[in-house]
Structure formats: structure tokens, C-alpha cells
Amino acid sequence: MTLKLGVPSKGRLMEKTFSWFEKRGVTLTRTGSDREYAGAVDGVQGVALVLLSAGEVPRELAAGRIHLGVTGTDLVHEKLPLWNSQVQEIAPLGFGHADLILAVPQFWVDVDTLDDLDAAASAFRAHHGFRLRIATKYHRLVREFLREAGVADYALVDSQGATEGTVKNETAEMIADITSTGETLRANHLKLLADGLILKSQATLWRSRVAPYPEEDQKALSILLEKIGAS
Amino acid sequence: MPTRADILARAAALRDRFERAGAVPVETPVLQPAETLLDLYGEDIRARAYLTSDALRGEQVLRPDFTVPVVQMHMAQGAEPARYTYSGEVFRRQEHDPDRANEYIQVGYEVFDRTDPAGADAEVFALFAEVLAPLNLRAATGDIGILMAAVRGLSTTEARRAALMRHIWRPRRFRALLDRFSGKTPPPPSRTALLAAAEPFAGTSPEIGMRSRDEVEQRIAALRADAEAPALDGQELSALAALLKVRETAPYALEQLRDIAVDLPSITPALDRLQARIDALAAHGIDVEQLDFEANYGRTSMEYYDGFVFGFYAERMPNQPPVATGGRYDALTRHLGRNAEIPAVGGVLRPGLMLELEAMA
Numbered sequence: 001m002t003l004k005l006g007v008p009s010k011g012r013l014m015e016k017t018f019s020w021f022e023k024r025g026v027t028l029t030r031t032g033s034d035r036e037y038a039g040a041v042d043g044v045q046g047v048a049l050v051l052l053s054a055g056e057v058p059r060e061l062a063a064g065r066i067h068l069g070v071t072g073t074d075l076v077h078e079k080l081p082l083w084n085s086q087v088q089e090i091a092p093l094g095f096g097h098a099d100l101i102l103a104v105p106q107f108w109v110d111v112d113t114l115d116d117l118d119a120a121a122s123a124f125r126a127h128h129g130f131r132l133r134i135a136t137k138y139h140r141l142v143r144e145f146l147r148e149a150g151v152a153d154y155a156l157v158d159s160q161g162a163t164e165g166t167v168k169n170e171t172a173e174m175i176a177d178i179t180s181t182g183e184t185l186r187a188n189h190l191k192l193l194a195d196g197l198i199l200k201s202q203a204t205l206w207r208s209r210v211a212p213y214p215e216e217d218q219k220a221l222s223i224l225l226e227k228i229g230a231s
Numbered sequence: 232m233p234t235r236a237d238i239l240a241r242a243a244a245l246r247d248r249f250e251r252a253g254a255v256p257v258e259t260p261v262l263q264p265a266e267t268l269l270d271l272y273g274e275d276i277r278a279r280a281y282l283t284s285d286a287l288r289g290e291q292v293l294r295p296d297f298t299v300p301v302v303q304m305h306m307a308q309g310a311e312p313a314r315y316t317y318s319g320e321v322f323r324r325q326e327h328d329p330d331r332a333n334e335y336i337q338v339g340y341e342v343f344d345r346t347d348p349a350g351a352d353a354e355v356f357a358l359f360a361e362v363l364a365p366l367n368l369r370a371a372t373g374d375i376g377i378l379m380a381a382v383r384g385l386s387t388t389e390a391r392r393a394a395l396m397r398h399i400w401r402p403r404r405f406r407a408l409l410d411r412f413s414g415k416t417p418p419p420p421s422r423t424a425l426l427a428a429a430e431p432f433a434g435t436s437p438e439i440g441m442r443s444r445d446e447v448e449q450r451i452a453a454l455r456a457d458a459e460a461p462a463l464d465g466q467e468l469s470a471l472a473a474l475l476k477v478r479e480t481a482p483y484a485l486e487q488l489r490d491i492a493v494d495l496p497s498i499t500p501a502l503d504r505l506q507a508r509i510d511a512l513a514a515h516g517i518d519v520e521q522l523d524f525e526a527n528y529g530r531t532s533m534e535y536y537d538g539f540v541f542g543f544y545a546e547r548m549p550n551q552p553p554v555a556t557g558g559r560y561d562a563l564t565r566h567l568g569r570n571a572e573i574p575a576v577g578g579v580l581r582p583g584l585m586l587e588l589e590a591m592a
Binding site: 081108112120131168 | 269273274275277278326327329394397398401403404407411419421422425431432435436437438439440441442444446447449450451453454
């Protein structure tokens, strides 16, 4: 058996993950051609690298097909309702910072808080005959956040990309999306709600609580955790 | 665990009992159009029911209960008075508690009768009490109609009363609104600044999206009017707080509520209905002296009850949902019937839980 470590297969997230492990004496490398998703781990015996999309890491951890995985807090919380019992947070990696936020058109000077949003949604529904639409890809997190806050009369519409543009295109009245600097929001004439921070996210190393850990994997795990200073 | 065959046999026996009480057995499709439920409950329904879709019919939902389709069926073709019974699977999405069933058999009994609401309430409750009697359950009762009458009678602006009514089933939001309207929570600084601004739109970016500048201006005007409205009356507020705390056996609860009605006279007709219901329950052989009544009962479930509410609980299974629940849902019939209201009361039982309890005994 080998201990399987799942890492995002592309882009900055992969590079930063590689260098985070490198600094701790564990070398992750892609092997084969540029297009082949295969990898190797040097520095710890008995660990295999699995390259996959960041969005699939939560599912693979929850299914126990990988033992460790790197992905954002946002994706784990969105995709795993019982994340606390399915995975364990080993270490925040200090990059990939992003906040899941609620944003409304900047000229909505009457809407600054969730309280305002609820009242505006009620009036909007009475006026237009349908519920105020919020474009997002984080359906579960947004719905739970708004239910906790007691906001009603809204509808979630799915948006898998260019979410900030949905208001101008009139397919949504506001958005719930990930932002790191707020630059894109401002460019699209949107503003944050004062109490609309749903989740602070960053790239994080997780351990599956459901994967099997035979003795040799246990050993590889404790050596790896010691190396990265998380034992 | 009881087998599916046992549960179906028990469901059939319960339905037989309800037929002997005069109910007509009815069936409804498992797949229901999602629109009605989304309209009633908003996005919350997605967390509690399974939604699916096809390109032809749009969004469909696996029925989370029978009430809505039975009401629609009755409104389309039923003559009054009418009694219906049904049994079958309902589906409830579970995202937090893996031990709760996401599919189970429900048996129901619904009464559409506008002549004698108190009698219909008592009939349903007494029938449920009878079939559940061997299980020694704790019965809880309440009446959302009393709280609604109290809110309608508050001496404040219509906008504030409407805001409170809209959140009657969200107790925390309701509380927050009361605190705001009574001045206990000061308005947020951003609102004070907005109302003080001579040019509220100064420095903002262009108008985008379907919510227009007109709508923003209308809300500013509403906020201005609200800022000028006097705080909620202290005496009414403490009466409302006292009302929400009433938790007693039915006759004592009524007595306490009569005292509260001195400061909230708008609840008196609702209390007369409670009185009539207690009398009708007693006439049906219910020991009302021992029957619990909680004014706050039934506010956190997503149901549509707006009058009498009840539930039967197994204290031996504290983590399980109630074995039976029910209540009066006149407002739902008004909503589904486009203002053609048909007073209705009913309830559902879970034969699977009944069998589990019997096996424990």
C-alpha cells in the first residue's frame, strides 16, 4: 500500500503547493510529459502523488480514495456537509487566500447589511413578481448562511464563471462569489455587504478520516507529518 | 428495525381507521412541480427536499409531503365538507444528520370543513390520540393564530406589522425586528448616514441590474418613514414577551392568555377560538386538564400552519422527529387557491416510528 497525497494538477495552486512541501524537505514532481497527470514524491518513503482538480479533492478525501489532499476551505465546506467528521485539517498553507462574500450593485445605497438585503428582497419580490436572484456556484454555503441570517425571498441561480458580470447582464440582481482583492468587484460596479462575509478560505492540507490506514501507511503518514511540522 | 412489509401493513391499517372516520383515500404523484414549493418556502426547500429537472417540465421535486398536492386536488375538484386519507413515501433531504431517514412512509388525514373549525381541530387531534394511545406519547399543542393576532394588533405602522408577520416562522429574525422597532437595537450607522445624506447617490457608480434606482429611492423613503415612527409600545411589548412564554396545561394557558389580552385585546377572538377548541377536545374525550399548550410551539418547523398545531413525541427516542404532527393551514389554502380560502386542518403519522417504538416496549 502507499499513502496517497492529492494535489491540484494545474497552475499556481500546484506550483505553490510544490514549493510549500519543498521548503519542508519533501519534493513533489510531475513525471512523464507535460500533459500526463503523473507525479512522484521524494523525501518520504511510501507516499504517492495523485494529481487531480482542486474541486475533486474533497470528494476523493470523503471517499477515502486519497489519504491527504490539498484544496481550499471553501470547496471542502461547500461539498462536504459533514466535513468535520469526514476530514481533518492538518495545516493551512498560507496561500490561495480568498473570501466568499455577498456583493450588491454599488448604487444600492440603501443596502449595507443583511437586514437591508432581506427588506430589499421582500420589496423586490412584491414589485417584480419573482425572488431576488443571487448568482453563485457555492449554493449550499450561501443558502445556509442566509438561512442563519434569516434572509428570505431570494433565489440562487447557478453561475460557474464570470459571476461578477451577471448583474449587468440582468441574469441576477447580486452575487455570492470568491474574491481576493475586491478589484473585480469594483470594476463591475459591485460592493461588499458589511456583514456579508460567508467564509474565509485558503489552500489547506487535509487528512481523510475515512481512508484505511494499514500499518505501513500509518508509518509513512507520521514521517510525513513530522517533516512538514504537523505531527 | 421493522420491515417495509410491516410498515406498509401498519400504514394500511391506519388508513382503514381514517376511512372509517369518513375519509376518502387519495393518491398523489411522487414527482411534483417544484414551483409551488419554491414559491412557498424559497430556497430553503432545496436543503430539505430532493429537486431534479428535465428540459421539458423544468424543476420537479420528490414530494416532501402530501399536504400541498392534496389541497390542490381538493381545490380543483372537491366538494365540501371533505375528509381525505393517504399513505405513501415522502422524501426529505438530510444534510446534517446521517441518522435521519431521507425516505419514509407517511399516513395522513385532512379535513376541509368551514362550518365548525374547533370541532374539526378536535376531531383530527382526537383521532390521532386514539391511534397513538398504546404508545404513551407526549402530546404538545399550540396555536400560531394567537401570535399572528397579537402582531396584527400592535399599535405601530402597517409596514412594521407586515415585516413581523413575514418572519413569524423565523423566531430569531422576528426577535431582531422587535428589538429594532422598540429601539433596543439602535439603527446601524450606515443607515443613519444614509438618511442624513443630502445626495444619497453622490459618488456611486452607474445603475446596473434589474433593481432600479426608483426601487432604491422607494426603500429610502420607507426607511425615512420608519425612522420617524415611534418605538413600539412598552406595554404591548412586554405583553408579547409574556405571550411567547406561556407554557401550561391548556386551561391554565388560556387563563394566562386572557390576562395578557388586557394589554393585547386583538388576541381575544383567537382566544375565543382556543376556548372553543378546548371544549371540543373535551367533548371528544381528551383530558384537557393534562394537555400541554405552548404559545411558541410550531414556529421553527417550515410548515405552513397558522392556527392550531400539535405534535406527538416519544420521550424514549429524544433524537427522533415527532411520531405525528399536524395543524390548521387556512393560509396555505388561501395562497394555493388565489384567495379562495377553504379552512383546513390535518396531520400525518409515521408508521415506521410507531413500529420501532412498539418493538422497544
